[in-house]
Amino acid sequence: MSRILVTGGAGFIGSHLVDALLERGHEVLSLDNYFTGSKDNLLQHLDNPRFEMVRHDVVEPILLEVDQVYNLACPASPVHYQYNPVKTVKTNVLGTLNMLGLAKRVEARILQASTSEVYGDPQVHPQTEDYWGNVNPIGLRSCYDEGKRLAETLMMDYHRSNEVEVRIVRIFNTYGPRMAIDDGRVVSNFAVQALKGEPITIYGDGRQTRSFCYVSDLVAGLIAMMESENFTGPVNLGNPDEFTMLELAQQVLDLTGSDSRIVHQDLPPDDPTRRRPDITLARQKLGWSPAVKLASGLAPTVDYFRSVLQSK
Numbered sequence: 110m111s112r113i114l115v116t117g118g119a120g121f122i123g124s125h126l127v128d129a130l131l132e133r134g135h136e137v138l139s140l141d142n143y144f145t146g147s148k149d150n151l152l153q154h155l156d157n158p159r160f161e162m163v164r165h166d167v168v169e170p171i172l173l174e175v176d177q178v179y180n181l182a183c184p185a186s187p188v189h190y191q192y193n194p195v196k197t198v199k200t201n202v203l204g205t206l207n208m209l210g211l212a213k214r215v216e217a218r219i220l221q222a223s224t225s226e227v228y229g230d231p232q233v234h235p236q237t238e239d240y241w242g243n244v245n246p247i248g249l250r251s252c253y254d255e256g257k258r259l260a261e262t263l264m265m266d267y268h269r270s271n272e273v274e275v276r277i278v279r280i281f282n283t284y285g286p287r288m289a290i291d292d293g294r295v296v297s298n299f300a301v302q303a304l305k306g307e308p309i310t311i312y313g314d315g316r317q318t319r320s321f322c323y324v325s326d327l328v329a330g331l332i333a334m335m336e337s338e339n340f341t342g343p344v345n346l347g348n349p350d351e352f353t354m355l356e357l358a359q360q361v362l363d364l365t366g367s368d369s370r371i372v373h374q375d376l377p378p379d380d381p382t383r384r385r386p387d388i389t390l391a392r393q394k395l396g397w398s399p400a401v402k403l404a405s406g407l408a409p410t411v412d413y414f415r416s417v418l419q420s421k
Contacts (some may be wrong), residue, residue: 112136112174114217116167116208117181119146121287122222122280125324126179126331127151131160133332138175142166145184150287167204168196173211177335178219180208183257185224187250187377188293194252201256202263209267212274220276220335221264223343225384226254227279235385238279238343249378261343268341276334281347281386285324285406286413296321296407299358300414303367313376315355320385322348323406326399333395340394347386348399360404364411 113130117123118139123146130137136159139151143164154160165171167182183200184190190197205221212219228236229244244254267273284296292298302309330346352360358371391397 110134110136111176112138113177113179114138114140114173114175115179115181116140116204117146117183117222118162119143119148119150120181121150121285121289122283122324122327123179123181124150124287125285125328126181127154127160129328129332131157135159137161138163138173140165140167140171140182145189145289147289167207168199170207170210174215175211175217178208178212178217179222179331179335180205180219181222183222183253185253187253188291190253191249197252198256201253201260205260205263209263209273213267213271218274218276218335219264220278220331221260222331223261223277223279224253224257225279225281225345225347225386226250227258227261228381228384229254230381231383234383235349235387236345237387238345238390265341275341276337277342277344278331278334278346279343279386280327281322281345281384282319283322283324283327283347285410287324288410288413290414290417295319295354295357296410297414299361300365300411301418303361303365303369304411304415304418306367306369308372309358309362309369310374311354311358311371312374312380313354315358315371315373316353317376317380317382318351318353318384319357320348320351321357321403321406322346322399323401326401330391330395330397333397337395344391344394345386345388346391346397347388348403349386349388350403351383351385352403357403360407361411364407
């Protein structure tokens with residue numbers, strides 16, 4: 110049994126990771142400032158003696174004794190990370206520095222949740238880990254894109270200079286229950302708009318693509334990477350099935366039975382036109398590949414949003 114720190118533990122992905130680690134019998138400490146995370150995501154564990162919940166911002170140092178660190182703390186949707194871009198950079202840079210300092214001091218293994226956004230608007234398709242990306246360093250998204258790229262830099266520098274055991278995963282679009290209703294990402298946008306009977310907003314012509322990984326698949330990949338030996342990564346974690354925005358909208362409409370119409374708006378600056386992971390490395394090194402198809406994962410996700418809307 111390990112003592113494991115999850116930063117961003119009250120968030121969408123973080124809370125599902127906490128669930129899985131507790132199920133495996135570990136002691137889990139969740140660290141969150143609740144900017145985008147919610148205590149509601151963790152209430153089911155409050156009576157568990159192996160679980161602890163701490164309000165803390167990773168931008169500030171903290172002294173803890175742990176065996177592993179999953180560094181997931183950072184707003185992950187454009188709406189939230191552009192709300193306070195300087196704070197987003199600080200979370201990615203100072204937060205990662207603080208967690209690396211902690212890992213170095215207690216000799217813990219640390220996993221950095223990086224992102225497919227490090228590839229920017231990619232000119233290579235699908236994206237492999239050796240692609241350096243096409244990122245606008247001064248754009249509206251750069252607080253997140255470049256923040257995550259620098260977090261990867263820090264991880265590798267601590268690994269090379271201080272022999273810290275690091276793991277880097279690049280997470281592609283992930284969806285499932287507990288996504289924030291005001292998340293601003295495409296799955297939550299489409300589901301909430303359809304359930305409310307509002308027009309479904311598609312930016313651009315709708316032919317831009319994304320891949321969608323169900324949260325349980327992603328969590329399995331995170332744990333497999335943390336438990337891997339002699340492999341720092343980075344490694345792509347995502348579902349290689351590629352869908353256009355129009356295809357996703359139609360699936361949501363079919364699932365909800367909504368008569369919402371589709372409306373088009375201008376594409377935001379630097380919005381990637383294609384995004385799909387090459388997961389060859391994850392298959393080879395981790396024995397990992399996603400099992401949940403989009404149609405199967407959308408049903409519980411839509412049910413979750415329906416229950417949230419009904420409780421308001």
